[in-house]
Amino acid sequence: MTKASSVRQLPSSLLWFLLGLATTLSAQVNPPTSFQMPKSRNPVSAYLPAQVPAPQLANSPRLGQLIQDGKLQLSLKDAVRLALENNLDLAIARYNLPIANTDILRTEAGGIFRGVNAGVVQGTPGGGVGGFGAGAPGAGAGGTTSGAGGAGAGASGLVQSTLGAGAPVQSYDPAITGSVGAEHQTNPLANLQIYGVPSLQLNTGQANFGYSQSFATGTSISFVFNNSRQTINSPFETLSPALSSMYRFSFQQQLLSGFGLGPNLRYLRIARNNKKISDIAFKDQVIATVTQIENIYWDLVNAYEQAQVNEKSLAFAQQSLENAKKQLELESIPAMDVMRAEAEVSKRDQDLTVARTSLQLQELLIKNALTKSLDDPVLESVPVIPTDHLQSTQASPSEAVQDLITRALKDRPELAESDVDLVNRQITRQSARNALLPSLSLVGFYGGSGLAGPLNPIYNLGPNSSTVPTTFGGAMENAFNNSSPDYYLGFNLNIPIRNRVAKADQYRSELEYRQAELRREQLRNQIRIEVRNAQYALQQTAARVDAAGKARDLAQRTFEITRQEQTLGAGSTYQTMTAQRDLALAELDLVTAMTTYEKAKVELDRATGSTLDHNGIAIQDAINGTVSNTAP
Numbered sequence: 001m002t003k004a005s006s007v008r009q010l011p012s013s014l015l016w017f018l019l020g021l022a023t024t025l026s027a028q029v030n031p032p033t034s035f036q037m038p039k040s041r042n043p044v045s046a047y048l049p050a051q052v053p054a055p056q057l058a059n060s061p062r063l064g065q066l067i068q069d070g071k072l073q074l075s076l077k078d079a080v081r082l083a084l085e086n087n088l089d090l091a092i093a094r095y096n097l098p099i100a101n102t103d104i105l106r107t108e109a110g111g112i113f114r115g116v117n118a119g120v121v122q123g124t125p126g127g128g129v130g131g132f133g134a135g136a137p138g139a140g141a142g143g144t145t146s147g148a149g150g151a152g153a154g155a156s157g158l159v160q161s162t163l164g165a166g167a168p169v170q171s172y173d174p175a176i177t178g179s180v181g182a183e184h185q186t187n188p189l190a191n192l193q194i195y196g197v198p199s200l201q202l203n204t205g206q207a208n209f210g211y212s213q214s215f216a217t218g219t220s221i222s223f224v225f226n227n228s229r230q231t232i233n234s235p236f237e238t239l240s241p242a243l244s245s246m247y248r249f250s251f252q253q254q255l256l257s258g259f260g261l262g263p264n265l266r267y268l269r270i271a272r273n274n275k276k277i278s279d280i281a282f283k284d285q286v287i288a289t290v291t292q293i294e295n296i297y298w299d300l301v302n303a304y305e306q307a308q309v310n311e312k313s314l315a316f317a318q319q320s321l322e323n324a325k326k327q328l329e330l331e332s333i334p335a336m337d338v339m340r341a342e343a344e345v346s347k348r349d350q351d352l353t354v355a356r357t358s359l360q361l362q363e364l365l366i367k368n369a370l371t372k373s374l375d376d377p378v379l380e381s382v383p384v385i386p387t388d389h390l391q392s393t394q395a396s397p398s399e400a401v402q403d404l405i406t407r408a409l410k411d412r413p414e415l416a417e418s419d420v421d422l423v424n425r426q427i428t429r430q431s432a433r434n435a436l437l438p439s440l441s442l443v444g445f446y447g448g449s450g451l452a453g454p455l456n457p458i459y460n461l462g463p464n465s466s467t468v469p470t471t472f473g474g475a476m477e478n479a480f481n482n483s484s485p486d487y488y489l490g491f492n493l494n495i496p497i498r499n500r501v502a503k504a505d506q507y508r509s510e511l512e513y514r515q516a517e518l519r520r521e522q523l524r525n526q527i528r529i530e531v532r533n534a535q536y537a538l539q540q541t542a543a544r545v546d547a548a549g550k551a552r553d554l555a556q557r558t559f560e561i562t563r564q565e566q567t568l569g570a571g572s573t574y575q576t577m578t579a580q581r582d583l584a585l586a587e588l589d590l591v592t593a594m595t596t597y598e599k600a601k602v603e604l605d606r607a608t609g610s611t612l613d614h615n616g617i618a619i620q621d622a623i624n625g626t627v628s629n630t631a632p
Contacts, residue, residue: 127295166431170214218254239453248447411609450478
């Protein structure tokens, strides 16, 4: 009786108890919060579904800690930490890490890899990422990889349809088979001479077992053990019942196509490399997300500063209007000045409305970027107060462009992905070359058989009678005592004439490899341009900040002069309001210039691959989705 049939005979309540116990043991070995495949030493767990816990949609406690006096006091560092804990782009990308692990598990058993996602999730609105020529930032070599034989059109025009091509790979997981059953067969007969009965009845019981396994050397083995018991109603039957037992051990070794570890472990090696690509792609995701968060934060600061400038501008206009009305009552100014003041108040009120709604939009964008859920009505209504402010450019020693390029070529994730992708393609080239060879295999088997059963008395011939044992144990002993051996050794050869399919795949794998080499060089050139462009942009925006600062200082002095003249009676309200409006515009231009400068620094960090280092981010914190309060 097989193990499977024994399980089927267990009471249903006991069976469910065992399955539940196995599930519990699996859960204890790997808690639900783990992103790894569940592992257990319980053999039953291999046949139970592994559950993935539902996503946690609650915001991290850090968010509530930052709300003080009904306001979300937010620094840039806090924004980055909240993004690592709550941003949904990162939460979605985290699943790519265990997805890559499932490919390793499949290929360890000889299965074909399904591919991993090497792109960047960009579902958070606001704060664009990428500079000159960036296209889709973070899209690694080949984009989303595909399993062997898939369509496989990768990103940036790359093709990888032959990835993993080569000789067939057998399963490395052992398989046990069993067949137990009984058969009753009745055959009508036309002649009594042979069997002595008009209707032949056979009752056959069998218990057959098998084991098979393949190995990464191109070797396959199998073992079968068959047993049967047959009774027949014929009085002339020699043995009744007839007991038989046999075994056979078979092996096959590939000698040309499919020989060796290279072709047979290619799926596993590619899956492990894809795991590296997935890890690198997640780092790329973190860089892209942090860059986006920094841009959104500085856009928030920009909107906040603009609202502050417009509030002060409106307050001055309203005060000037009140003074103008009083002067009109004293008939010291014409009515036209009051009308001009009223028009200016109306326009500045409109500017403030635009600034406040823009600020509300930026608050909504950063809340969405830093939270998993916006359903909390308190969070939705709480204002966001940025605690980091725009500052004028500080004179700092600028790093040489060539040094920045060298760092970028070393740290940019896209290049690392491209390097690993080329390794995968090299593995495919070698396996495709091996698949060109004819199929030649060394095959053989060795076995034995035994027979037993009570001898029909009519055949008892004294000393010449059979020595066949009468019990099933005797049949098994004869099968394994080498008294009736059965063996074979030979070669199987298969030579495909013209071999066009394998030839086309092999040549295509060569073309795809060379194509990927060119794409890698193109990527290096693109990174050089991005770094130079980011450095140029930083220098340009720094000059813009200096110019805007000087313009603001000039407007400030002009405003102070006109206000002093008005106080002394030499100027008019209109002139003073015009000077103050020019000052407000100069302050707004300075705010915009400083915001652009901050975002240029962010882009330079992204272009050189320095975003994580400059923000003190440990990639493991991003993977875990939790950042300790002691983190830098």
